[in-house]
Amino acid sequence: MPSFISILEFLGTFAFAISGIRLASGKQIDWFGAYIIGLITAIGGGTLRDLLLDLTPFWMTNSIYFSTTAFALLATLLFKERIFKLGEALFLFDAIGLGLFTVVGITKSVDAGLPVWVSITMGTITGTVGGVLRDVLLNEVPALFKRDIYAVACIAGGLIYFLCQYLAFPSAVVETITAVSVILLRLIAVRFHLHLPVLKNNYTGEPDEKL
Amino acid sequence: MPSFISILEFLGTFAFAISGIRLASGKQIDWFGAYIIGLITAIGGGTLRDLLLDLTPFWMTNSIYFSTTAFALLATLLFKERIFKLGEALFLFDAIGLGLFTVVGITKSVDAGLPVWVSITMGTITGTVGGVLRDVLLNEVPALFKRDIYAVACIAGGLIYFLCQYLAFPSAVVETITAVSVILLRLIAVRFHLHLPVLKNNYTGEPDEKL
Amino acid sequence: MPSFISILEFLGTFAFAISGIRLASGKQIDWFGAYIIGLITAIGGGTLRDLLLDLTPFWMTNSIYFSTTAFALLATLLFKERIFKLGEALFLFDAIGLGLFTVVGITKSVDAGLPVWVSITMGTITGTVGGVLRDVLLNEVPALFKRDIYAVACIAGGLIYFLCQYLAFPSAVVETITAVSVILLRLIAVRFHLHLPVLKNNYTGEPDEKL
Numbered sequence: 027m028p029s030f031i032s033i034l035e036f037l038g039t040f041a042f043a044i045s046g047i048r049l050a051s052g053k054q055i056d057w058f059g060a061y062i063i064g065l066i067t068a069i070g071g072g073t074l075r076d077l078l079l080d081l082t083p084f085w086m087t088n089s090i091y092f093s094t095t096a097f098a099l100l101a102t103l104l105f106k107e108r109i110f111k112l113g114e115a116l117f118l119f120d121a122i123g124l125g126l127f128t129v130v131g132i133t134k135s136v137d138a139g140l141p142v143w144v145s146i147t148m149g150t151i152t153g154t155v156g157g158v159l160r161d162v163l164l165n166e167v168p169a170l171f172k173r174d175i176y177a178v179a180c181i182a183g184g185l186i187y188f189l190c191q192y193l194a195f196p197s198a199v200v201e202t203i204t205a206v207s208v209i210l211l212r213l214i215a216v217r218f219h220l221h222l223p224v225l226k227n228n229y230t231g232e233p234d235e236k237l
Numbered sequence: 238m239p240s241f242i243s244i245l246e247f248l249g250t251f252a253f254a255i256s257g258i259r260l261a262s263g264k265q266i267d268w269f270g271a272y273i274i275g276l277i278t279a280i281g282g283g284t285l286r287d288l289l290l291d292l293t294p295f296w297m298t299n300s301i302y303f304s305t306t307a308f309a310l311l312a313t314l315l316f317k318e319r320i321f322k323l324g325e326a327l328f329l330f331d332a333i334g335l336g337l338f339t340v341v342g343i344t345k346s347v348d349a350g351l352p353v354w355v356s357i358t359m360g361t362i363t364g365t366v367g368g369v370l371r372d373v374l375l376n377e378v379p380a381l382f383k384r385d386i387y388a389v390a391c392i393a394g395g396l397i398y399f400l401c402q403y404l405a406f407p408s409a410v411v412e413t414i415t416a417v418s419v420i421l422l423r424l425i426a427v428r429f430h431l432h433l434p435v436l437k438n439n440y441t442g443e444p445d446e447k448l
Numbered sequence: 449m450p451s452f453i454s455i456l457e458f459l460g461t462f463a464f465a466i467s468g469i470r471l472a473s474g475k476q477i478d479w480f481g482a483y484i485i486g487l488i489t490a491i492g493g494g495t496l497r498d499l500l501l502d503l504t505p506f507w508m509t510n511s512i513y514f515s516t517t518a519f520a521l522l523a524t525l526l527f528k529e530r531i532f533k534l535g536e537a538l539f540l541f542d543a544i545g546l547g548l549f550t551v552v553g554i555t556k557s558v559d560a561g562l563p564v565w566v567s568i569t570m571g572t573i574t575g576t577v578g579g580v581l582r583d584v585l586l587n588e589v590p591a592l593f594k595r596d597i598y599a600v601a602c603i604a605g606g607l608i609y610f611l612c613q614y615l616a617f618p619s620a621v622v623e624t625i626t627a628v629s630v631i632l633l634r635l636i637a638v639r640f641h642l643h644l645p646v647l648k649n650n651y652t653g654e655p656d657e658k659l
Binding site for chain 1: 500502547562563565566569580583587588589590592593594599600643644645646647648
């Protein structure tokens with residue numbers, strides 16, 4: 027069981043790293059810069075979670091996140107054409123990563139004795155903040171704010187987690203159901219183009235003096 | 238007394254959340270993205286303060302900040318035209334929030350045994366960093382850097398706080414005078430268009446290799 | 449010996465602050481905004497390091513970083529033409545700051561009992577993150593990602609640090625050799641225009657729905 031989780035976590039980290047490296051590749055960034063962007067995409071969410079929970083950042087105790095990102099960069103350099111065309115498969119890895127990272131975030135928060143709504147927030151932060159940092163560093167408005175079912179899938183997964191826990195399922199079952207729910211919600215949202223409405227307004231430009 | 242402070246803190250959080258949601262509404266962002274931007278605007282400053290002071294982030298122990306932001310989003314969706322035209326009233330709430338958040342930041346730092354200049358810095362961080370994060374996430378140069386009397390009002394308020402404390406005023410009086418000072422300074426600065434000079438230079442563009 | 453280090457650390461902080469103020473000066477930012485940008489450039493890296501290591505942020509215990517930045521702003525206002533033309537000398541200060549900040553970051557991490565690769569990461573974070581924050585706040589893609597030999601110099605310096613420690617050199621010698629190595633690597637890289645290759649790709653634009 028742990029080795030199965032480890033393989034999926036490796037794939038999730040790999041997919042998040044590739045998503046950072048891929049976006050960096052259109053921006054006149056060198057190999058090392060692409061590595062850093064990929065790394066921040068993969069570990070950014072969990073790092074903010076650990077800072078907020080006053081825990082040692084998870085990547086300090088295991089070098090696999092740094093080496094997986096190096097592997098992602100190497101794969102990109104060797105098989106660039108094919109990696110960038112791997113849309114479907116990468117998207118699946120990304121969804122798997124999202125599901126697993128969400129579960130890890132919730133579990134760590136529950137272990138720290140936090141209430142339900144904080145734990146769901148931490149699961150969502152773990153899954154999404156890496157991508158937000160990637161976009162901010164590359165000078166884009168974060169895709170998260172335009173791609174609602176991403177964060178919403180984490181929140182729905184969190185609600186399912188605590189429903190399963192309330193029903194007294196064993197923890198391995200709770201975690202599996204949660205991760206699978208997030209992954210399926212994400213796949214369904216993309217498949218059927220599900221979106222929340224955009225907030226429109228005539229107001230544009232910089233915040234004015236009055237606010 | 239605590240209920241009066243609570244009402245003002247609620248109004249301040251509400252005003253900061255509205256300022257985030259309002260700026261988000263010009264950027265093709267969906268409802269949930271607008272909620273997150275509003276939330277970060279309202280809680281970003283206090284969160285950085287608590288991380289720097291090694292305290293539990295304040296919003297983890299009380300869900301009112303999340304629900305106030307939800308209320309701000311709901312109000313925006315229901316009364317969009319009116320909310321966005323509420324310039325004067327919102328600006329007043331924002332100034333009230335700034336004054337109260339500054340006092341909270343200073344008080345928490347004094348309780349943690351920090352020196353005067355660090356406490357004033359923490360008060361300023363509490364009042365201003367949420368707006369900086371809002372602007373960075375929406376891909377704007379932060380308004381803070383162009384709207385000097387904003388942060389300067391926090392610093393002046395901090396000096397007044399420690400002057401009052403030196404004069405041995407009771408803490409409730411010190412806190413009230415400080416909050417009112419920040420609010421009045423902000424109102425006066427906007428009313429009379431008070432600005433610090435802009436730093437000009439022929440130098441433009443990206444940092445070059447030599448620096 | 450400590451006073452020599454202090455002078456160099458002062459020069460490094462000064463150079464980093466100037467680099468922030470200088471970049472701010474092309475962006476319609478006022479004096480106080482320029483001060484904040486300069487301060488964040490100078491202390492941003494060490495602050496993130498201390499948050500990750502769960503230490504009190506270094507600048508809270510000594511006001512010299514705030515006053516050095518004030519001195520940098522004053523110097524800029526008084527001698528603007530000359531300061532902005534100080535390319536060579538400022539670049540030297542910046543390289544000195546980079547070398548010293550890297551050593552401080554590694555030493556703090558070793559003292560905290562962290563493994564070699566985490567310590568090298570912390571040295572690199574200490575030296576580089578301030579400049580990344582400067583660029584993000586001013587709405588630029590961070591120069592770090594395009595100027596590889598900057599972060600790579602920190603990493604190489606880290607490897608030299610642990611090689612010297614393995615050879616059982618006294619700590620003052622280890623630290624001096626490390627700082628000098630980072631500085632020389634940086635000077636050589638700029639002198640001979642050494643760069644890593646840019647990661648190219650046909651893919652451009654925002655991350656798509658599939659990833």
